[in-house]
Amino acid sequence: MMISTRRLRDGDHRESGADRKHSGARPVADVCMLIDPTSKATRESETALIGRIRNGETELFYELVRPYQRDVFITALLLLQDRADAEEVAQEAILKSFLHLNQFRFEAGFRTWLIRITVNEAHMRRKHDRKSLFDSIDEPQSDGEGDYVMRNFRDSKELPEEALGRKQIRSALDQALTALPRDAREILVLRDVQQLSIAETSQLLGITCANVKVRLSRARSRMRELLTPILGDSILRPLLKKTR
């Protein structure tokens, strides 16, 4: 996912502000409609696939889950900040989604359901291993930037200094996320990383939409404070320039 151009345009706030792909403009109220971001065609083919898997064609499960494996892993990784734990949690979440596929009610998209299971699994894992939870931002974990595999960027023209910039940004993001309390970290991962709608996030976390907005606002402000050293820094410039 490239950095959204809309969100970074200068002066955007004076006109329309940043837009969110799936939430759209809607009347402000304490209740919010559940909008499924999955396209109709994907939804239909997923429904058919799930039906066939439930009917016994279990091998098709890999096809169902393949497009979301990375989302599941990234959710676990950003919540836990440890690649090995994240893989374990991601695999466990996918296994559970298979074992409980009969309980899937098609109310939300399969992806949202899978992310919900992942968040729960990560939560359980954290209970087991509390020590890494609230590490201070001043004490970066040993598995820092070197642990991340640089992915094939869609824009292959990325310059080396941009790649380096990304590493630094990722490291700063990791440290900031680690410094946040659990609920703030969760809301940022669900809304800003996985781009779930406010309604989906509210349903997933079992809190009201108003609560989602309040938590999100606080979490973003806290992230902004924690990231202040890099937000105006030169390492961001090459990445931001590309998005203008």
Next chain:
Amino acid sequence: MIDCRDIRPELSNYIEHEVDSASRARIAFHLGECEECAAALDEIQRVVALLADTNDLALPAGFEDRLRKRLSAHIEPARVQTPPGLYKQAVAWFWSHATFAYERTLAERKRALFAGVHGKILEIGPGTGANLIHYRGRETDWIGIEPNPYMHAYLKKEAEKLGIAVDLRGGVGERLEIEDNSIDAVVATLVLCSVNNLADVLREILRVLKPGGQFFFMEHVAAPRGTWLRRIQQWIRPIWKPLLDGCRPDQETWIALEQAGFATVTYDRFTGPIPIASPHIIGVAVKKSCRP
């Protein structure tokens, strides 16, 4: 006078259109006046954008392999519990000795189907060579991929008897060790009901076929939904599958064929001489040709 302290908590909702129009106007006006709040908004937008950009995070190498290993106990229980050697020998013997009546009954249909098979041929799951007789007297370049090694001896004997040169290999349909766009005709009869992953097999068939190449198939399939036969097929499946080498009596193979990405899929339905698995389809699927 609007206070910055009132504005700041609203900025997150403001960038998502989650404020009413009056508040929106109020905030916009303030942002025009207050450089600090405008900068704060800009920074929150940057935070949101940085979080959304996960381009640098990849799945660990081998993730899906490990996932498959973990799920294998649940996805293919029958296969895992099967004692391989003896069982596969028994299956090979069964196909070699007990399918004459079936082949005789369907000989006419198969002959008509195989009339179109020519060029470089790849047969997936040729078993003990029941289809070889249909290539007799024709010049063929035939490759067979048969995962059960105990079938190989029967097939080679049959090929020798009919005077047909064969290139018989081990392997599975889900991962064909065949070059892309290199095969004129792929053949599979009574195979798709037993493969581990039907979608993967069809994807591989499409990959190896030349543009315009054809896939010839004859399969027993699920009875129509809602029929008694379909219920019986579903009911008997847990016993049927481990006994008959992973065969699924209620597989809707035609749907998978239609969704696989062939340019055309043409088939007839008929009733075959297998109890419970009597609904059959026979036909040809054609890969898209390169020509516009």
